[in-house]
Amino acid sequence: MIKKTSIYSHPLIDHLMEPEVQEEAREDHDDKQVVSEIMARCFIPTLVTSISWEAFHFVGHEIRITEAKDCYGAVVWPSALVLCYFLETNAKQYNMVDKNVIEIGAGTGLVSIVASLLGARVTATDLPELLGNLQYNISCNTKMKCKHLPQVKELSWGVALDKNFPRASNSFDYVLAADVVYAHPFLEDLLLTFDHLCKETTIVLWAMKFRLEKENKFVDRFKELFDLEEVSSFPSLNIKLYKAVKKKSKECIISSNEDMEVFR
Ligand SMILES: C[S@@+](CC[C@H](N)C(=O)[O-])C[C@H]1O[C@@H](n2cnc3c(N)ncnc32)[C@H](O)[C@@H]1O
Numbered sequence: 001m002i003k004k005t006s007i008y009s010h011p012l013i014d015h016l017m018e019p020e021v022q023e024e025a026r027e028d029h030d031d032k033q034v035v036s037e038i039m040a041r042c043f044i045p046t047l048v049t050s051i052s053w054e055a056f057h058f059v060g061h062e063i064r065i066t067e068a069k070d071c072y073g074a075v076v077w078p079s080a081l082v083l084c085y086f087l088e089t090n091a092k093q094y095n096m097v098d099k100n101v102i103e104i105g106a107g108t109g110l111v112s113i114v115a116s117l118l119g120a121r122v123t124a125t126d127l128p129e130l131l132g133n134l135q136y137n138i139s140c141n142t143k144m145k146c147k148h149l150p151q152v153k154e155l156s157w158g159v160a161l162d163k164n165f166p167r168a169s170n171s172f173d174y175v176l177a178a179d180v181v182y183a184h185p186f187l188e189d190l191l192l193t194f195d196h197l198c199k200e201t202t203i204v205l206w207a208m209k210f211r212l213e214k215e216n217k218f219v220d221r222f223k224e225l226f227d228l229e230e231v232s233s234f235p236s237l238n239i240k241l242y243k244a245v246k247k248k249s250k251e252c253i254i255s256s257n258e259d260m261e262v263f264r
Contacts, residue, residue, distance in 0.1 A: 032236055038078075041085065042076075043056070052067050058114045066140075078209070078239060079207035080108075083176065084111055096119050097119035097120070100170075101120040101123070101174045101175075102174075103176040104155060104194075104197070105178070107134070108137050111178050115150075122150035125153050157193040167196070172199075177205075177207070181215050182211060187214075191221060195225055205231075206243075210239070211238070227244060228242055229244070
């Protein structure tokens with residue numbers, strides 16, 4: 001759980017408010033506090049250069065991320081910061097040391113880098129066109145700093161999963177995902193991918209940005225296959241952090257094409 005310690009506790013204010021209003025005001029204040037702490041981990045250089053990069057501070061390291069502005073995966077999204085902050089501040093409960101971790105939709109690689117700095121054996125994945133920049137960021141920020149050098153691998157959701165990530169030889173302790181659900185046509189493939197990568201003991205840590213109704217539907221669909229727990233919520237960012245494990249029931253089979261219509 002991301003710990004939200006409140007400093008919103010003026011006794012006079014507390015006394016004047018209804019309990020529900022008090023609670024709401026406290027949650028709102030706590031949200032803003034933690035969010036400003038998370039956002040403060042990002043540092044944008046004032047110097048204008050031809051290379052665009054941002055620095056982030058996690059796990060005692062300055063992580064420099066090179067961004068390209070031409071696609072979704074080429075910038076660091078706020079959900080990635082939320083997930084990195086969670087991994088850092090909950091490193092005891094979600095111990096990454098020597099764990100097999102895969103990140104899907106890794107984009108610039110920040111989350112994978114933080115997981116590697118925390119000691120995990122990481123495979124960072126994304127679409128083929130993202131891999132060059134992803135590899136560059138991962139190499140620059142993990143060489144000589146990590147116990148296990150992370151791998152970068154193509155994983156296009158739903159594509160050749162049995163061939164490229166055979167269940168028999170892959171066993172992930174964690175699947176990490178930040179901001180992978182938005183208005184794209186691969187939502188069912190994404191669900192298939194989560195399902196394929198997880199065995200019953202795998203923990204999914206997923207930071208989800210809510211934008212459209214379609215995305216709420218994805219959460220409902222996800223819940224058919226996984227037991228989902230909301231670990232933290234950041235209303236000012238419209239982001240929720242979820243933990244999920246695969247349902248044990250044999251009934252959760254990826255359903256037919258009719259069900260997929262929900263995402264179209
Ligand atoms: C909004 S970005 C988030 C990037 C990164 N996780 C972050 O939070 O900064 C979504 C990511 O999903 C990846 N993505 C989109 N469609 C995909 C697909 N069909 N297969 C694999 N990755 C995909 C994009 O390339 C991009 O890196």
